[in-house]
Amino acid sequence: MDKPRRIWVNTLLFSLTFVAAVTLIPWYGFHYGYTAADIIIAGLFLVFNGTAITAGYHRLWSHKAYEAHWSMRLWFAIWGAMATQNSIMHWASGHRRHHAFVDDYDKDPYSAKRGFWFSHIGWMLKEYDPKASDFSNIKDLKRDPIVVWQHKYYLLLVLATNIGFPLIAGLLTGNVVAALLLAGVLRLVLSHHFTFFINSLAHIWGKRPYTDKNTARDNGVLALLTWGEGYHNYHHIFQYDYRNGIRWWHYDPTKWIIYFGSKVGLTKGLKRVSNYRIEKARIDMQFKYASEKLTCQQALKNLEEQYEAISQTWQEWSKVRQQWVELKKEELKQNWETSDVHKQYEELKTLLQEQQKQWQLARAGLLT
Template sequence: MLKTTTLPHTIHSQNFDKKLLKNNHFLLLNKCSFLINFLCMGVHIFSKFMYNSTPKQATQENTMTAKHNPQDFENPPINWVPAVFLISTPLLALILVPWYLWTHDTSPALWIAFSLFMAWTGLSITAGYHRLFAHKSYEAHPVVKYFLLIGATLAVQSSAFDWCSGHRVHHRRVDDEYDDPYSARRGFWFSHMQWMLKKYPSGQYDYKNIPDLKKDKVLVHQHEHYGLWVLLTNVIILSAVGLIIGDMLGAFIIVGLLRMVLTHHFTFFINSLCHMFGTRPYTDENTARDNPILAIFTWGEGYHNYHHYFQYDYRNGVKWWQYDPTKWLIAGLSKIGLAKELKTVDDLTIKHAEVTMQFKRAEARIAGGDLSLDDRLMLFKDKISAEYDAFTNTVEEWHALKTKSMELKRTEFANRLHEADEYLKEQFAQVEQKIRDHSERVEQAFMQLKGKTVKG
């Protein structure tokens, strides 16, 4: 998985006098001014053109065609501004970060600020742009909503309109080679960055798929004046950090540039690596994978297979032990009244998906040809088939029970409602245990087959 590359300390002469640099305030001020102006100008220009957006597009109904022609992807024009920005900022970080670390003493306050801004901007993308705006998996208090919006703007990953419109298309057209904006089937480089570097037809977003967001005047303003939003957040907030910690240059290089580059690529890893490496415990109908290592770098987004199957669940790491700080943040906010209407998938539905995948893997292993179809394997195949039939009956029982639950809640009087609920809870628990038993028996069958194969 991702390892942080150690930056080479090459741009410095051995006889450089650190004390002279520190005492030369005029020289330092000039360097700060040049760097700040350069970064702000680049961010401002990039933010205006990154996704071919203009202020007029905020209210236009740009209709995306149902299917794009393969020939439209053969030689699309270069999208120069995002191409230059996304390539130059990592190169600048590789040059300026080592230079700064070599020529300046860093303070704990600088690294605390860097860590806080990594968390703020990263969680603003995952809890804000992704789970709140794109999927509506929970409702947030306006204070939380706009705090996340500012953090997402500071991350420089386009407006909420562009980000969410493209993401909804991604879920609707996932893995389609020509209609998924960042289709994994076009390779790592395309899904990671190339989709932003050229003007592909799939990157022309359809704002008809975000009618809910267009009702929010603040989001409309952010989209129409996105360049200004990015400029103000990056200049004002980073300048304030520089004044507080007493290190303006460090604030812009470490808290600004380095943090932005890392946040960019951690987000890009979700589109690329999370569709390449990991497990598929819930569905194999798309390339999305669960990857606990990637979850560490992506604030819990690494459990991508679950997310693509249950996209409206506010959790990505659905197990209590899975690392998903975005889930913990949202749940924590709900405890203090700053988030509500958290959408979840019930445990029985999740278990149903898991067991269904176990049966599919069992069939694939039987049909794989790794083992000869002798009597033991035929018996094993019959056992799996019988277990699957029993599992299907259990699922049908579960659906009938859910229907009965709805009918009882509509017809029972208030004084009998509690009694009906308790009765249904017991039945649900029994069905849930049956599904767990099916899962365990499938695993036991595989273990027995392995043992017999080794002995044979």
């Protein structure tokens, strides 16, 4: 097989901006200093770039976790182009393959199995991916005129935003050089690596509470740098959920943007996985980990019995839930509150909650 050719544009872009960020930018700061306005503007650009990637490129276009008003899509397309991570079409196509073939050495474009460097940045430095321009998995996105427009004028948008926006900021603050360095270069380098961490570190560092079928990890620390995308183990099992951090206290600003967007009519059709499906996945994994760890046969047997009981209740619950869906279809919903199915549904829900509580207690007792 031929050796993959180097992609010089990417290699130079990543290396030159990085070198400038660690040399020129501190040097300028040391000699001339930066004002609060320089830093705030760079920070704002960083937020707009980062969330255009996470809420736009990722959760909206790659996963269709919700729908967004055209004005919001345009906003994401412009600030996403400024983040300089290729067009929405390229990004979403590669990302859908990442999910479909996660960890596959050849088919996952940034497979974590090829090491930290490759999954972080190496995959973009050479022509490793033979399917890089195969857009057969994003036919739906080609129907979005904003996506098509952004793809067509991507290079122009990258230049206009990366030079134009910092230039305007510099003219406003009165220091164009400081703006070009901070809001231009440093912002781009940070924005790049914060996103790249999701492909590298979020597949290496953290816990796997929902599935161990792939390398994706949940990591609250990483969520701080990645606008909430650190809950990557959850994301890989339930990729169409608009949330990555599912608890209310999980730091996931991307989820908050999407949620508040729905309150003002900018977003709709927010997809969420039911709590029971999430709990089921979590308990399955807890049982798996506990059985690997427990050496006492009796304790293991007790835990197994509890696990079987929960699984059975779970099965019955989903059966009843299915009946409920059927009922709804037949427009018998008005009788729903008084129906037997409803009674059964509520009873099972209570039982399941009780069993889950017992399960957590037993697990905690056995594993300490």
